[in-house]
Amino acid sequence: MLAETDGPALSLGECFVVTSIDRRFVEFAGVMLHTLALNGDVDEANVVVFCDGLTRKDKAHLRLCSGHLRLTLFELSEKTLRQFHGLKTNSNWSRSIYTRLVLPDLLGAKEGRLIYLDADTIVVDSLVPLLKLDMAGMPVAAAGDVSEQDISRLKLPDGTKTMNSGVLLIDIREWLSRDLSRACLEIVRSQAARLKFYDQDALNIALVGQFAPLDRRWNVILHAHVDDPAIIHFTHDKPNSVRCQHVAQPLYLQYRQATPWAKKALKPRWHKRVNRLAHSLRRLFGG
Structure with missing residues (x-):
């Protein structure tokens, strides 16, 4: 795992915690x-949710869940969305997944x-150590590994590490x-x-392995065993589904008890089959 920086203390007022969602x-x-x-210890950081088509009720629920966080709900503009057309x-x-490719902008x-x-993550430990990691001059830090399948599919040089982009630490400059x-x-x-x-592959092609490695505790995915998890990531079936096999699903549901x-x-x-059918119909009728 990367070491914490030895430089001046990082002001959380200069930091952002961001996600992007549709309904x-x-x-x-x-x-x-x-x-x-x-659990995040980021009370002074700027927390931003980029929103695509959320209702007033949706936004009210998010504000209720955010407690004392410095939350901004940022509606994606037509100009921004045109970039993704x-x-x-x-x-x-x-x-909305493509928002992560233009976050600093x-x-x-x-x-x-x-x-x-x-x-689809939950935070179970302080994010301050993550914010203070030495990124060694890299623009991005992420959990990743060498995957021969990804290397072949993305036509990357042998031995190139690829990342999971569900948790990213970005040096904006x-x-x-x-x-x-x-x-x-x-x-x-x-x-x-x-x-x-899609967007994860684009990042991996653009970076060609030039990202700082994060310890797996910052992005604990399905079947991974980590003694001291900080961020748990529900890849594959989601934790509000009977199909979910992630060992942390009960923890997600426990936290959900305090939400709407x-x-x-x-x-x-x-449910997934219905989603696929709905998506196909939207594409067929231009929705």
Whole structure:
């Protein structure tokens, strides 16, 4: 794991914790914000949720979950959304996933640190050590490994590490200096055929392994065993579904008890098929 920096103390006022959602991920974002307020130690950081089509009720629920956090709900503009027009989506990932490729630009910040969290995460320990990690001059830090399958699919050099982009630590100045937003969007448009994980693949192609490694405790995915988890990530089936096999699902549901979704029934096994059908119909009729 990377060491903490020895330089001047980082002001949390210069830091951001960010996610981006449409209506399908409001519950997850609400539970994540609740855990961030309870466990994240980021009271002075700027917490931002980029919103695509949320209702007033959705936003009220998110504010309720955020407690004492310095929360901003930022509605994605038509100008921003036009950047994503025509980019690949599916029943799991909507156009809002591409927001993470342009976060420093959207925030208008020129420097500082940014933690991006997928909405389907929960925070179970302080994020301060993460914000203070020495990134060794890299624009991004993420959990990753060498995957021969990813290397082949993305046509990367042998031995290149690839990341999971569900948790990212971004050095805003370095990101902007390398013009990564433009580079990633160009990759998504020009190399769409080879992209299986869309925005994540674009980041991996753009960075070619040039990212700082994070310890797995910052992004604990399905079947991973970590003694001291800090951020748990519900990849695959979601924790509000009977299909979820993540060992931390009971913990998610425990935190959910303090949110507006406390009494909501778990989604049935056929829910994903309905989502796929709905997505196909939206594409068919131009929705």
